[in-house]
Amino acid sequence: AQTVTQSQPEMSVQEAETVTLSCTYDTSESNYYLFWYKQPPSRQMILVIRQEAYKQQNATENRFSVNFQKAAKSFSLKISDSQLGDTAMYFCAFMIGIQGAQKLVFGQGTRLTINP
Amino acid sequence: DGGITQSPKYLFRKEGQNVTLSCEQNLNHDAMYWYRQDPGQGLRLIYYSQIVNDFQKGDIAEGYSVSREKKESFPLTVTSAQKNPTAFYLCASSTGRSGSRYEQYFGPGTRLTVT
Numbered sequence: 235a236q237t238v239t240q241s242q243p244e245m246s247v248q249e250a251e252t253v254t255l256s257c258t259y260d261t262s263e264s265n266y267y268l269f270w271y272k273q274p275p276s277r278q279m280i281l282v283i284r285q286e287a288y289k290q291q292n293a294t295e296n297r298f299s300v301n302f303q304k305a306a307k308s309f310s311l312k313i314s315d316s317q318l319g320d321t322a323m324y325f326c327a328f329m330i331g332i333q334g335a336q337k338l339v340f341g342q343g344t345r346l347t348i349n350p
Numbered sequence: 351d352g353g354i355t356q357s358p359k360y361l362f363r364k365e366g367q368n369v370t371l372s373c374e375q376n377l378n379h380d381a382m383y384w385y386r387q388d389p390g391q392g393l394r395l396i397y398y399s400q401i402v403n404d405f406q407k408g409d410i411a412e413g414y415s416v417s418r419e420k421k422e423s424f425p426l427t428v429t430s431a432q433k434n435p436t437a438f439y440l441c442a443s444s445t446g447r448s449g450s451r452y453e454q455y456f457g458p459g460t461r462l463t464v465t
Contacts, residue, residue, distance in 0.1 A: 325392050341392050
């Protein structure tokens with residue numbers, strides 16, 4: 235069974251600092267996708283960044299980057315120059331294809347607070 | 351603008367009543383999904399549909415039912431058999447096709463409270 239573990243229930247940093255959120259996963263699949271989603275207080279799920287497992291290069295999106303370690307099954311998210319608007323729940327998710335659709339398996343989330 | 355709509359945002363029902371949550375998308379996506387979110391937990395898959403008139407159970411389908419009569423619509427019915435129906439429900443869609451970026455787009459969610 236595929237599982238996703240986020241070991242940090244809550245984190246808090248000062249504005250402009252860098253913060254890293256941890257995620258590990260377990261799967262026997264060889265080809266899959268990994269995602270970080272952000273859920274602000276509005277509860278809208280917003281895609282932050284994606285990583286294809288077959289790509290060795292770590293994905294980056296502006297201030298957001300990942301450290302993907304396939305052998306260790308680790309997929310951490312780094313937020314640089316953190317901003318107040320980054321305050322949200324962050325979910326790591328693993329995706330596998332299922333009969334033409336795609337199943338997302340989510341971790342339990344990390345509540346990130348950016349303090350002024 | 352293309353997107354996913356869910357209505358209503360808040361829904362209140364008495365125990366023992368069935369209730370249907372609406373999900374509509376105008377993204378021309380083939381695949382649609384329903385997730386449930388409980389406090390302090392991630393999302394769990396209830397049902398998914400890859401094409402009209404076809405759907406499959408997810409990880410927690412007991413007490414729920416769905417239909418997919420139109421490509422744009424994927425309503426979820428929470429039946430009286432669902433033991434703990436109070437939760438936040440999220441609908442999502444994706445192209446469902448190989449070679450796509452596999453991103454799932456989410457609606458704004460419906461908060462269901464059953465008393």
